[in-house]
Amino acid sequence: MTIANHSAEFVLVTEKNGIATITLNRPDMRNAINDQMRAELIAAFDTAGADKAVRGIILTGAGKGFCSGGDIGGMRARLEAPAGEVAFNGWRRQQSTHKGIAAIHGVAKPVIAAVNGAAFGLGLDMALACDFIIASENAKLSMSFIKRGLVSDGGGMYFLPRRVGLAKAKELILTGCILEAEEAFGIGMVDRVTSSSMLLEDAQAWAEELCVGSPAAIALTKAILDKTFESTDEQIFALGREAQAICYTTAEHRSSVEDFLSKAAK
Structure with a gap:
């Protein structure tokens, strides 16, 4: 399978000048992650990682948001499971989540998250798993897990302290506060901020710059x-x-x- 024919229902893949753009494609649900999207995302990163023609990767979202986090429908289904199955079902789901994060973080090519809107919860964890983050000026970012009575489960507790320091990471995670793009840039959560109209163009240029070497x-x-x-x-x-x-x-x-x-x- 090549990048050219890889696009699936909830994850789209395009390629330009050796850079694969992987787009989360549930805009009507603010690109919330469900089981099918997670599987398609893993497959897209595995394919891009194995394709010698691809030198770098951009991860972004369709529509107005990057990713609003885990799908609430999946959370409801999890709670409706028999009490004796909730924990083990959750453990298996976490394995799948961590496989997706590992696919993003572990691919042997530079990965840029192009955050085009809201990146909340698992969506922000996914962006943090990338090597670099460029955000549009209207992006909003939040470690919103605490508002659902949850902990960051997509690597945020590992990646965020490495970007902003331990104390600031604790503050962001424990409050679930929402940061504007410029605020996130100011504390090192994101690396660059650009206009909405230039986001993907700037991400493409940056990715090409990062991938000129061996x-x-x-x-x-x-x-x-x-x-x-x-x-x-x-x-x-x-x-x-x-x-x-x-x-x-x-x-x-x-x-x-x-x-x-x-x-x-x-």
């Missing part, structure tokens, strides 16, 4: 950097040594060295 070097660098806060300096050095040994064997490295030497000899 795919192997990019993938290895991303994998190591993602372990930085949990690892000792020697562990990171060791991973760097291993990665560099791999890079020495790549066609991109050989070509770069040969081009440099050729120009130097003239």
Whole structure:
């Protein structure tokens, strides 16, 4: 399966200049995540990750919102299950949720979340799982789980402190407050803010800029950097040594060295 024919009912995929744009496509439900969308999203990221023609990925939402979080209908169905099944059903659902977050965070290519509107709850967790976040000027962001009597279950308790610091992350999660795009930019929750009309164009340009290097070097660098806060300096050095040994064997490295030497000899 290629990117060109991958689009499904709730997740659309397009490609331009080596950048795949994955669009959550339930605009009438503010792109709330249900089981089918989650499965389609995982498949889209797996396909983009395996496609050598794709060098970077943009995640965005159709319509006026990025993603309003988990589908309330699914929450209602969960509560209506027999009491003896609620916990185990929830455990299985969490496995699926975490598989989706891992697909976003773990893909070996740069991923930009282009937040075009509201990103609440699981929607914000998904954006935080991306490497970078660019938000439109009218975006709103909230760790809204607390308002449903829930905890952040899509990696927000892991990703958010790494962006804004532990104390600020606690404040945002415990209050569920809503941030405007500029507020989120000011505390480092998002990396760039742009106009609504330029959001996808700016995300595309940024993604292309991030992906000019060797795919192997990019993938290895991303994998190591993602372990930085949990690892000792020697562990990171060791991973760097291993990665560099791999890079020495790549066609991109050989070509770069040969081009440099050729120009130097003239």
